[in-house]
Amino acid sequence: MITRITYWSMPFLLLFAVWNLIPNVPDAWRFAMMPVEVVFVIVYGTAVIRFSLWQRDEYWRERGRDPKHPERFPTDPRDKGRG
Numbered sequence: 001m002i003t004r005i006t007y008w009s010m011p012f013l014l015l016f017a018v019w020n021l022i023p024n025v026p027d028a029w030r031f032a033m034m035p036v037e038v039v040f041v042i043v044y045g046t047a048v049i050r051f052s053l054w055q056r057d058e059y060w061r062e063r064g065r066d067p068k069h070p071e072r073f074p075t076d077p078r079d080k081g082r083g
Helices: 002-021 027-062
Strands: none
16 A cells, blocks of 8 residues: 555656756746646545555554444453453
């Protein structure tokens, strides 16, 4: 999953780097580039958040708990004596 995010983002990062190295870019080009950058940030941010949530769910699955409600399974010995 992290590999997919990396492969997807690399062309955009290279494109943005090249755009930033061009001196004296006309304002029309700047206004044309801005929506592309905004869309990239939204899509990339969503992908990173989904990856983070997936990691959290895997963490709880490895411990035998429901990822959405990990507190509902008091089978963990550390939970004994609470409540």
